[in-house]
Structures are given as structure tokens and as C-alpha cells.
Amino acid sequence: PPHALRRYFIHIAVLLFAAIIWAETVTDLKNSPLGTALLLLSILTGATVMAMLFKGQAWCRYVCPLGKVIGAGATMSMIELRATPDLCRSCDTTACKKGRPGLRGCPVYLGAHNIKNSLDCLLCGRCVLLCERESPRLLLRNPFVELLAIKGRDLTCTFIIPFLAGSQWARFIVEDAKYQSLIPPLFGPPALSFSLLLIFCFAVFLGIITFGNRLLGMRRSSLPIHCSPMIPVLTPLAFSGELIYRLKYLLSEAGNFPTVLTRQFGLTIEHFSFVIPASAISLLEILILALGCLGSFYVIALFRQKQSESGQTGFCRSLQILVSSVAIVYFLLIG
Ligand code: SF4
Ligand code: SF4
Known part of the structure; x- marks a missing residue:
């Protein structure tokens, strides 16, 4: 896609992500096979339209909201695929990106020599096969170093992290029995009350980031959350919160999976069902959040x-107190 368009794609991706989170909660998507199928169909349609308009898997690379979230999470990966600069310097084929006769190139048209961070690389390993100089290498690394290097500069993380964390607070609150009995009668339809809560929690995280910037002595910028070191600081907490939210549902329903699967083949094998104790799930949640x-x-x-x-x-110590306060709210919400 033209460079001018690419700048807008990231905003579209963040808006789509916000729409998915909103729809997931207000339509109870995780309990609706039809809703889930429609979501997958919309993603497939988006990918097809983008593939018809642009080359190089533009949907995956620029617009896919789930890909952006996974990409932001990959910045904390323990492994990375990187090219060896000395070997790439004199390379005139860039086969890792363009491919070779009979072999397609990098699926996201990136190429090992262009990898600067783990946001866009799918880690598919195709470039390893394509490169004749054995330049791309899979390396172990400190999972937090890339967060430090990006330092909140990447627009994906700039918007995704505060929204991800804020939406988790909103989703944890909305599932609380007290919220369900108190708030909807005050604010009308559940969709409206959740929307207000979502906006409020997102604003709280923007406030936390802005306050953190002040503690760090950062001057005001036109976009206070861009280039903020608070983004990498909050990234591990935001992803552990998301993992907890997803795992809670997955593990509480995992015991029904064998029965549901066998039912698709006309069999009824109820005795394969099992239940993971709620205490074990809670313990796991606490461990993940502590990490x-x-x-x-x-x-x-x-x-x-x-x-x-x-x-x-x-x-200063105040920053640690600020992050501790965020962590305490997380602990209270999952408790
Ligand atoms: S990774 Fe291999 S194919 Fe790609 S630029 Fe480097 S040497 Fe060339
Ligand atoms: S691992 Fe896959 S996505 Fe990443 S640069 Fe290589 S071919 Fe491209």
C-alpha cells in the first residue's frame, strides 16, 4: 500500500480492535458460536478485500487488529529471528523477502534483513529456507530488552497497550455480580453502561501514563502517550491481564471440550468430561499476574x-508506587 495510506491503517487496526472488544462483551460473543463465526467471517472478508487491492499480505501486516495485538505481545518474546548484517550487506538477491524461482518470499513482504523488532515478523521461518547464505538466525534473548529499545515509539503499542489494559479493567468489572446488579439499572441498556465504563477505564490508563510521564520528568508533547516509557512499563501487566481473562474462560470450559468434539461425530461420550477446580484456576491467575x-x-x-x-x-519511588497501585487494582479485579 502507498506510504500515506499505511499511516492510517494503524488507526483503523486499533479502532477495529476496540470494536471487537466492545462487541465481544456486549453480545456475549464467547458464548455465541454464531457471533464468533460472523467475527471470523468479517476478518476473512477484510483479508480478502485487502489481498485484492494490495500485495504482500497487507491485511496481516497493517490492518489485522488481532495481528497487531499479537505483534505487540511478541515484543516480549524470549526468541527472535534476526539476520546477520555482515552476510546481508553484499546480498543482491534479497531472496528472504522476494523469494526464489518456484518459492514464494516472506509472507508479509518484510524479509529477515529488514527485521528491526518482533512486531511484524510472523516467525514463520520461511526466510531461513530462502536465504542461501544462512544469514537468518533464531536467537534466545532477554524478553524485556525489545520493550526498552522500542520505548513506546511504535504507534501500535502506543494505542493498543492503554486500550488493552483499560478494557481488561472494564471487562473484569462488568463480570462482577455487584456491577451487574447495580450499574445497568442506573445507566440503561448494558451496551451503553459498558461503553461508558470502557471509555472511563481507557481514560484512567491515559491518565496513569500521563502521570507516569510527569514522574519521569517528561515534557508535555502533543500526544502525551506517544514515546512514553510508561508503555513498555505497562506492557507486561497488560498482557498478563489479557492472558488471565482468556485463560479463565478457556480453563473453566476445557473439561467440556472432549464431549463437544465427540458429539460432532455423532458420539456421546459424557464420561470424558472433567472439571478444573476453580481454586486451581485462581492460583494460576495469581501466578500469571505476579509474573x-x-x-x-x-x-x-x-x-x-x-x-x-x-x-x-x-x-523515582513514586513511579514504582504508581505501578504497584495498578497491579493492586488488577489483583482486586481478578479476586
Ligand atoms: S537474509 Fe539472506 S537473502 Fe535476506 S538479505 Fe540477508 S543474505 Fe540476502
Ligand atoms: S520469519 Fe517469516 S515473517 Fe519473519 S521475516 Fe522471515 S519469512 Fe518474513
Whole structure:
């Protein structure tokens, strides 16, 4: 796609992601096979239309909201695929990107030599097959270093992280029995009350990021959340929150899966059903959230180390207190 268009695609992707989260909650999508099928059909339609208009899997690379979230999560991956610059310097084929006769190139038209971060690479390994110089390598890494390198500069993370975290708070609150008995009668239809709650929680996270910027001594910019170190700090917490939200439903329903699967083949094998105890699921949730908190504090420590190496000041205990407060709210909401 033309470069001018690409800038708008990221905003479209974030809006689509917001629409999916909103629709998922107000239509109870996870309990609706028809709704889930319609969502998948819409994604397929979007991908087909984009494939007809542009080459290089433009949908996956620029617009797919789920791909953007997965890409943002991949910035915390323990592995990365990277080319060896010395081997690529004199390469005139760039087969990793364009392919070779009879072999298609990189599915997202990126190529190993262009990988700067893990946001766009699908880690499919195709470039390993295509490169004749054995340049692309799969490497182990510190999962938080890339967060530090991107430092909130990437627009995907800039918008996705506060929305992801804010929407989790809204989704956890909306599933609470007290909310269900108190709020909808006050604010009318559930869709309206959830929309207001979603906007409120998103605004709370924007406020947290702006406040964190002040604690870090950052000057105001036209877009306060862009380039904010608070984005990488909050990323581990945001993804652990999402994992908890998804796992809770998956694990509580996992025991029915064998029965549902066998039913598709006309069999009724009820005795294959099992139940994962709620206490085990709760324990797992606490563990995941604790890991997310550790990740966020580790990113703060990395920033602090980097700043003290360059003689800068700005990090303070207040930032740790701020992130601890966010973590406590998460613990209260999942409890
Ligand atoms: S990864 Fe291989 S094919 Fe791609 S630019 Fe480097 S040397 Fe060339
Ligand atoms: S791993 Fe796959 S997506 Fe990533 S650069 Fe290589 S071919 Fe492209």
C-alpha cells in the first residue's frame, strides 16, 4: 500500500480492535458460536478485500487488529529471528523477502534483513529456507530488552497497550455480580453502561501514563502517550491481564471440550468430561499476574539502570508506587 495510506491503517487496526472488544462483551460473543463465526467471517472478508487491492499480505501486516495485538505481545518474546548484517550487506538477491524461482518470499513482504523488532515478523521461518547464505538466525534473548529499545515509539503499542489494559479493567468489572446488579439499572441498556465504563477505564490508563510521564520528568508533547516509557512499563501487566481473562474462560470450559468434539461425530461420550477446580484456576491467575508485575518492575529497573549510566535522573519511588497501585487494582479485579 502507498506510504500515506499505511499511516492510517494503524488507526483503523486499533479502532477495529476496540470494536471487537466492545462487541465481544456486549453480545456475549464467547458464548455465541454464531457471533464468533460472523467475527471470523468479517476478518476473512477484510483479508480478502485487502489481498485484492494490495500485495504482500497487507491485511496481516497493517490492518489485522488481532495481528497487531499479537505483534505487540511478541515484543516480549524470549526468541527472535534476526539476520546477520555482515552476510546481508553484499546480498543482491534479497531472496528472504522476494523469494526464489518456484518459492514464494516472506509472507508479509518484510524479509529477515529488514527485521528491526518482533512486531511484524510472523516467525514463520520461511526466510531461513530462502536465504542461501544462512544469514537468518533464531536467537534466545532477554524478553524485556525489545520493550526498552522500542520505548513506546511504535504507534501500535502506543494505542493498543492503554486500550488493552483499560478494557481488561472494564471487562473484569462488568463480570462482577455487584456491577451487574447495580450499574445497568442506573445507566440503561448494558451496551451503553459498558461503553461508558470502557471509555472511563481507557481514560484512567491515559491518565496513569500521563502521570507516569510527569514522574519521569517528561515534557508535555502533543500526544502525551506517544514515546512514553510508561508503555513498555505497562506492557507486561497488560498482557498478563489479557492472558488471565482468556485463560479463565478457556480453563473453566476445557473439561467440556472432549464431549463437544465427540458429539460432532455423532458420539456421546459424557464420561470424558472433567472439571478444573476453580481454586486451581485462581492460583494460576495469581501466578500469571505476579509474573506480569515482576516484568513491569524489571522494565522499570532496566530504564533506571540505563538512565543512571547516561547520568540522567528522573526515576523515582513514586513511579514504582504508581505501578504497584495498578497491579493492586488488577489483583482486586481478578479476586
Ligand atoms: S537474509 Fe539472506 S537473502 Fe535476506 S538479505 Fe540477508 S543474505 Fe540476502
Ligand atoms: S520469519 Fe517469516 S515473517 Fe519473519 S521475516 Fe522471515 S519469512 Fe518474513
